[in-house]
Amino acid sequence: MADVPYPPAPWHLFGRAILVPALVRPPLAARGPRLLRAPGRRSLGGLLLADYDPRSTLAYHELLGVGGLVWSGTTPAAWITHACVDDGTSVAGGRGIWGISKHHGDFAWARTAAGERITVSLAGREMVAVRTGHRPGAVSVPVVAPFAGADGGRPAWASGWLRGAPVTVDVHVAPDSALAELAPRFAAVAVAGDVALRISAPRAARRG
Template sequence: MEDSKVQLSSGYAMGPPWLFKGSALYQLHLVKAEIARVFIPKEFKIVEAFGRYTLGGFFLARYDDSPVAKFDELVVIAGTVWNPPTSCAWAARVLVNNEEACRHGRKEFGLPSNVGIFSEQKSAEVRVKSKNMYNCFLNMIGFSRSSWKEHTEVKISEVNDSNIMSLCSISIPYLEPKLHSDDRWMGPKIKMSLPNFSGRTIHNPLLLKYACQLECRMRPVMAAKVSGPTSNYGEDEPDVDCLNNSKLTEDKTLNQCISILLSKPVLALEFNFLKMQVNAPTLVVSHSKNNVAEDSGVFYERI
């Protein structure tokens, strides 16, 4: 299997690269490999830990500036697949509150994009003290779980035709920094690349690869608490193991997406002053060996 450097056409008014500015929360979870396999093509080998888990989670972003102005995005990450010498993420579902961004993600990137509704409110929170290993690490770098006083509750629903289905509620704790004299508490300036595979959807059956080039200030934060669609279950949160038997929707994959969101978090990173550049995706094709198709101008490399 190989990665063709042919760039696919743009769906936005302006061509690639596309620039997004804003902030985001990137949270990694331990996801059962059997759940991730529902979304990941069989030809890919899943990166597993402890024999049954992979790294999935979610990417929750608010873009203040983009090719389609402001919008919010939730990317549910099914898991991680091998792409020697590194690895790539695979998105199980994408929700955006902008129809043009939804169409672009579907057509050009082969993403499982849908239109969503994002509602946000801030709530007061009682101070809590904890001495586990992760919180001790936060204390060492200038943060303390016992200092956060409030959290932001983001409720996310999916719009399917005329139906609105509750997906989840994400409670993001606010961390009061110990340093107030400057902005160093927001973390160091970093540059990183987040590689991804996509495609194999009804809107784009091709297998694609793309990378998000990020520049931002990054800091570790307390993991956000994710709750399931409680309006469908009453006051209690749904049991993760029972989601597959529920009748939330005719789309059976929605239940697996909720399972991913409700899985155990292992790391949460906050991105501030985010600048994310996304180039047009490249086409992944099958090929027996590395070569250059000089007559067509297509360059192949093994992945």
């Protein structure tokens, strides 16, 4: 994907998103960046599923797997260990700008009477399936979140908002999926709604 041109940062992304928190077992912990651990030697992570619409820098679907919180220099950051999109330009930009090893996959995203159903497949094999259900209420979540790619050393920032509602959620991760290495313990409630994000260019991590 090195020869695929892509827009420079910042990227502006608008659409729909579902944020599913989880306690995860960070992968390759001995060789990865410094981890912020919860009890049980786990870390706070989870999944972000998004459907970015034509108002965005690029229109595509995305699945991000957060393998834990890490110290990126002196900044706590979400460690993006897994990423799948359905757009080749996004694959190239994710790798070239943010050091995130995105893979090209297939998404099926449908509204149902009960909520939403999303499946993500890679090379024809299902990685993850997510079902949400409606719950009353509304929430507006401001987003000011640092994140880092696989090396944990070049933090960037996602800023904006997620406006939606808490929803019940059921997540199935295929046992042979790369996401299975996180052994995620998903929360029973996610946040789903409209999202608007500005994704900055990475900057050199400040060392403590």
